[in-house]
Amino acid sequence: MIHLIQIEFQKLFRRGMTYIGFVAIMLIVLVIQTGMLVEGKKLLDFLIKSLSDVFLLNGNLINNYTVSYIVLNSLWIHIPILVAIVAGDMVSGEAGRGTFRLLLTRPVSRVKLLTAKYIAAQVYTAMLVLFLAFMSLVIGRLFFATGDLFVILDTINIFNQSDVLWRFLAAYGYGMISMWVVSGLAFLFSTQATNSLGPIVGSMSVLILFTIISNFSIGIFDVIKPFLFTTYLNGWQLFFADPVDWNQIYSAVAIMALHISVFYGAALLIFTRKDIQS
Amino acid sequence: MTTIFRSSLIVILVCFVAVSGFTQPKADSLIAVVLHESDQVQSFQADVSIDVDVDFIRIPVKKGRVFYKAPDKFRFRATGFVLVPKKGLDFSVQEMLRQPHTAIYLSSDDTNHMLKIVPMTDDADYVIATLWIDRKLPRINKMDVTMRKKGNFMMSFTYGNLPYQLPVATQVDFDISQIDIPMKFLGNMKKNQSDKPKSGKGSVKMIYSDFKINGEIPDQVFLENETGDSVIVITE
Numbered sequence: 001m002i003h004l005i006q007i008e009f010q011k012l013f014r015r016g017m018t019y020i021g022f023v024a025i026m027l028i029v030l031v032i033q034t035g036m037l038v039e040g041k042k043l044l045d046f047l048i049k050s051l052s053d054v055f056l057l058n059g060n061l062i063n064n065y066t067v068s069y070i071v072l073n074s075l076w077i078h079i080p081i082l083v084a085i086v087a088g089d090m091v092s093g094e095a096g097r098g099t100f101r102l103l104l105t106r107p108v109s110r111v112k113l114l115t116a117k118y119i120a121a122q123v124y125t126a127m128l129v130l131f132l133a134f135m136s137l138v139i140g141r142l143f144f145a146t147g148d149l150f151v152i153l154d155t156i157n158i159f160n161q162s163d164v165l166w167r168f169l170a171a172y173g174y175g176m177i178s179m180w181v182v183s184g185l186a187f188l189f190s191t192q193a194t195n196s197l198g199p200i201v202g203s204m205s206v207l208i209l210f211t212i213i214s215n216f217s218i219g220i221f222d223v224i225k226p227f228l229f230t231t232y233l234n235g236w237q238l239f240f241a242d243p244v245d246w247n248q249i250y251s252a253v254a255i256m257a258l259h260i261s262v263f264y265g266a267a268l269l270i271f272t273r274k275d276i277q278s
Numbered sequence: 279m280t281t282i283f284r285s286s287l288i289v290i291l292v293c294f295v296a297v298s299g300f301t302q303p304k305a306d307s308l309i310a311v312v313l314h315e316s317d318q319v320q321s322f323q324a325d326v327s328i329d330v331d332v333d334f335i336r337i338p339v340k341k342g343r344v345f346y347k348a349p350d351k352f353r354f355r356a357t358g359f360v361l362v363p364k365k366g367l368d369f370s371v372q373e374m375l376r377q378p379h380t381a382i383y384l385s386s387d388d389t390n391h392m393l394k395i396v397p398m399t400d401d402a403d404y405v406i407a408t409l410w411i412d413r414k415l416p417r418i419n420k421m422d423v424t425m426r427k428k429g430n431f432m433m434s435f436t437y438g439n440l441p442y443q444l445p446v447a448t449q450v451d452f453d454i455s456q457i458d459i460p461m462k463f464l465g466n467m468k469k470n471q472s473d474k475p476k477s478g479k480g481s482v483k484m485i486y487s488d489f490k491i492n493g494e495i496p497d498q499v500f501l502e503n504e505t506g507d508s509v510i511v512i513t514e
Contacts, residue, residue, distance in 0.1 A: 051361070054363065054452050055362060055363060056361075058354075059356075059358055147359065155334045159338070
């Protein structure tokens, strides 16, 4: 099984599109970091201008943590696209290239083959999120000093520097799980298609539709919102609330884990019964 | 009838002038005594913890150290980001009382004399202030200041057993209804742009400890430095 996964990784990293995600994240993060370095103070002054009527404000809020939070906020919409590009190609790419029939002549079960591909896709997703964390927290440190974190949620939350790192690590961990859901969906669509465009566009369409429903404040949608994975995608922000609502986090993680299992189970069911014609 | 009315008016005016003439020196002398007492403190430094209680701001209690040197050098030093109320931390109360003003004695209760202070200069940053001066000791227990632009600040001072009349705790209550943070700007879609703070009042409590009064404080302490700490320097 490990050998199968290794083969899948070799195939994965031989394809140019695999690197698109890393390059895109690197460029976007660098652009945001440069922007914040040049104009960040002006932006923050605008945001908290009215506070300065009552308070003397002091301390460096444009620091690596605040910028990393802004990066997370900005990128969480785009990472699913990058994830879907690769996960959507994992199975359908083989079908499109016509290598499946040859591949399945080997003495490997379809379950093992699909599971190896699935694990490769999910590890790639995890690597993408870890790369985002690396770019934000490690490379960002070259541009900015550390300091207290300034977050605007339902309230303005200011966290001591010593209370921040675990929140970021937890947020990236949560983000990884939420991206596994997106990756799982794209992978599921990938098992049904013979070219990679369909699964990528299909999973993005579902993502956009569900996101719209999740953000609409209409009564009829409120009934189905708890069942949509998109409702929980931005749940990483919960780690930056004070106090942290752990119950909400546990239930969100449980629902996302259920989605991951269902998507994987459905992909397995479809692939094992599929009539491979190319 | 007209004669009676005119006589009554004259009596009332005479009484008012007499009362004003009697109370005015009392108000001024009370302030003079308070200022004289505060002049006994030529310098001090103390640890301070700042607890901000505003319903739309969550910030941990911040600890720092304040330095003061007469007549007007003040410094606050802490690690990380700090929110300090514009009134109450420094010696702004004494500074305010040293500016040209008119003091009017209003009344007294069991604990305090109550005075109104009206600034006599155009550039004063406050419109009117109410002072509660202790009846037994030369110190200010409470002060309500209406600022020209920044709303209302109510400062309450608690005193301990220090040899000088320095507060060991100060609570500043202020108006926050005019504070409007553009919550949506950072992509927080859950927040309604028109959301205002739920309560119109906020408060900050500052508790002082480990006083060192009238000791030597080098002037370098009041200069900006590059340590990365939070520093608020107020020198007039």
